[in-house]
Amino acid sequence: MWRQHTYKLLFSTLLLCGGLLMATNAGELKQSQAFDWIDVLGEGTTFLVACLWLGLIISSRPAGRVTEWLYYGSLLLMFSYFLDLLDEFIRYPDALRLMSWLESLPAPVGMLVLTIGLVGWHREQRAIDRQLRGRELFLRDHELIDPLTQLYGAEYLYAVLQREITLHRSMQKPLSLLLLDVDNFADFNRQYGIAAGDNYLVQLSELLSNQLRYSDVVCRYNGDRFVALLPNTAQLQANIIAQHLQQQFSLLTNQNQQPQLTLISLEVEQLSAKDALQQALNTLTSARKHGPLTLQTD
Amino acid sequence: MKHAHFGHQDKILLLQHGCTDLLTLAQRRGAPLHKLLAGTGIFEQDLHKPHGRLHHADWLKLLHNSQQHLNSPELPFLLGSALLQNRYISLCQTVLHAENLSQALRQLYYFRHHLFPSIYVQLCSQPQHLVLEFHSGIALGPQNNSCISIVLSLLLNLIKQQLGNTEGVSVQLQHDTATAVQSQLHWGCEVVANQASNSLHIALPKLQLPFHTADKAKCTAALRTCRQLNRILPRQRGLLERIYRLQRRALPQLLSLEQVAQQLDISVNTLKRQLKQQKTNFAQQLDAIRRDAARQLLQQGHYSNRQLAIRLGYSDEHNFRRAFKRWTGLLPSNFKSLLNSPSL
Structure with a gap:
């Protein structure tokens, strides 16, 4: 400067x-x-x-x-x-x-x-x-930003999710989560190098924060997992958003060397952020087990 | 066979064996190169020299800088896998084309001065598992955890890549629970926090399973390069590792400061000074060695306190019991029942 x-x-x-x-x-x-x-x-x-x-x-x-x-x-x-x-x-x-x-x-x-x-x-x-907007909600803490994707990390997600759950519950509104996972990201890294892997994650995070609405927040949960928080959104809407994202992913560059993505959407019914995320991870694991079907709705 | 031992100021690390990988990872995350190199004796133009070197003080400073300027806890994990995939590290190429895990681990152990001279491994065998305990051969200070994470990431990535999964593999860490949870997400195997040592447990059958990319010719070629590299990177061990090995071999006798100095070919005062540089002293080291030995013996089999006291060179079992209570907060008998309880 x-x-x-x-x-x-x-x-x-x-x-x-x-x-x-x-x-x-x-x-x-x-x-x-x-x-x-x-x-x-x-x-x-x-x-x-x-x-x-x-x-x-x-x-x-x-x-x-x-x-x-x-x-x-x-x-x-x-x-x-x-x-x-x-x-x-x-x-x-x-x-x-x-x-x-x-x-x-x-x-x-x-x-x-x-x-x-x-x-x-x-x-x-x-x-x-x-x-x-689309990258943060009520809280700002620059120390929690992931330097690669410029999204907030898991710690931020926990804090925001906990608050949103309480708020939505008191106002009786639906709250949904999207969980995106890159299948076998380690293999991708190995095949094309970690630089390509990092690059792909950056592209993915840009796409996510562009395609979601203003009110939504995307966080990088860990390594190759992203979580989007959809306030005031019921399961049905969340499914539509997920389908829309699914289409956008296919437009991402380098068709031939793109890893498989698993995207799940679910409505939060749990009381604590930890339980809600655990539920999302469980759904993800079962979605993976069911094979090539990449869009799972709960 | 005697090897020279090294300290923080000996330039025995190659820039190409980790440093450049770390720098590219950190730079991609937005940290400026001059900030990463600040406080180290490394110049930008040296980074691409094939045999450019650095010493441990610089390496630790680099790790520190990258943590300071980036909030990216994934760095050590990524660095481990980046090292494994690096085509210019012939040791990693050897390991990737090895026949099976057993051979890969043997090569890694034999040539470990190429990659991780500051970490040494102690093998213990348990009935079902091979246990690798990781210790630091020189004082790594606050970067100890990162260094251990890098080594473990390399090993676990190797296992995952070559055998397809990490079943039958578990990790015990000295780190706190939060770090362990993070590690578990990256490694995908069971990670237990707050343990007495950093160790990797591998189920015995896993060791003999053939690797996906086993290739005898390539492995031999890479091994040849490793041996050539030995000429410029001779085998060296950290001071703490040398002392550890000497004392362990001598048990139940305890070597005095003079005896150890004589074995290391240095004067007593030099030894004291070097230990001081590592922020430790002789008595502390001896205590740590006996502590590890006691824990390992207890894990391996059923020894009475008396037998243990004799094996560890205590004059009687009461002294041993007191020392054990000091190390673990438990009496040996309680520790034994904890080990044998079905939850572990």
């Missing part, structure tokens, strides 16, 4: 240097006995934290309008804190008002600019949330 902001960094360094030059020109250095070290500590810390914020903004945000607002807002704050810190070491003549204006004016302006930036960030976040 740093490379996108070279000019900004250059500009802020120049600004700070300019401030320093002006301050040294206008005033004279205090005697070291006159330093108030408590003030220096307090103002120094504020300045350093403002620097840290600026660094975090630069390192975490791509270039764009919201970033500019956030950046210049914190830059003004930082500038004001910088001059504030300098006047602990430098005494200005009483007649000179410019330095004290420069010290106190940028801070409120910076705050305003920063606020505009934060409002923009809030809007942007809402847009991202919409974009993320």
Whole structure:
């Protein structure tokens, strides 16, 4: 991210240097006995934290309008804190008002600019949330995201499923699960290499999150198993969705080297997430035993 | 026959034997290469040199980095199978074309310094099973579990691929239950958590079943390459493994620090320093050796406390009982009844 902001960094360094030059020109250095070290500590810390914020903004945000607002807002704050810190070491003549204006004016302006930036960030976040629908429900925890498929993992699934079960039960609405399993994924990996296997999983996860509805959530349960949570969906609808997915799978690339997929759908009747998933896994095992039939409905 | 022993700073691992596979797996999951290599002495341009090397400190750091930057608990399991399928590791090619599991395990054991010099195996035979106990030959620290998972993944993938299923195979792990559940999903065999040792149990008939891709010619060719590789990767054992073997062989006598140092051809002070580098000391090692020996003896047959005390070099059985209570929290007799209970 740093490379996108070279000019900004250059500009802020120049600004700070300019401030320093002006301050040294206008005033004279205090005697070291006159330093108030408590003030220096307090103002120094504020300045350093403002620097840290600026660094975090630069390192975490791509270039764009919201970033500019956030950046210049914190830059003004930082500038004001910088001059504030300098006047602990430098005494200005009483007649000179410019330095004290420069010290106190940028801070409120910076705050305003920063606020505009934060409002923009809030809007942007809402847009991202919409974009993320189908991949997450009420909970967000970036540490639970599987780095390969960018879907949430089993731990997330347990948490969300448990909450949805309770909610749906209290509102007397049906909740369904889809469980997708790649048959003999180990064989596929062996034959075409783990790179091809990883690639296939990524394709599969993209397809799943694209083809399901906005309200649904797809998680990577483990290795080659995906679970989709279908809120407010009865068995019949779930079957239709499963059939639709089944058709889409056949369109996935590389027809000849595609492994067999087993897809099952079932309505959740259990009270706990663990039991529900166990039931789904059992259904999957029995579906596998029945041979080549790949779509099983419970 | 004497072999040199190695420590964390000896460059005895080949980059091509695991490191590159780990890096490609982690990179595909979005971890940047420079972050993975941070803190190690490995340079990007060395990664493709056929005989580029690294030492254990770097290898452990790499494993640590990949866990730090990725929340991907499947990595060790995938790495195990990636190693097995790697065409450039001649040991794995040998194993894949071996006649049966027994031969494959023998080759793996014999050439283990090519792939996993830091892990050594102790064989115990039980009436129905062959038990392979995995120990670390040098201190692996927090990466111990990952290293064991990699080795076990390789073995279990081999069994699954060549024999079609993992019936009659079970794994006992020292790890906690959550890790064991994860492992079970990947390996598809029975995994028991919180055990005294990391071990793989294989039913005896399984060892002689012919492999799917058995091929004598290919196996011999790969073996030849393995032997050639021995010239640049000579047989070396970890310090803890050397001490373990010396002490086990000497039981019921207990070798002193001086005797062990003499056998290893180093001075007492060097030995002490090297043990300190591994964050352990001589007394701890000796205790661990006796603990393992006691457990194995109890698993194998019916010994009285007196016999056990004599075999393990205790002056009398009370001392043995006290030590056993300290290791397991149980008296030997309770441990025995636990072993014989039908639930196990």
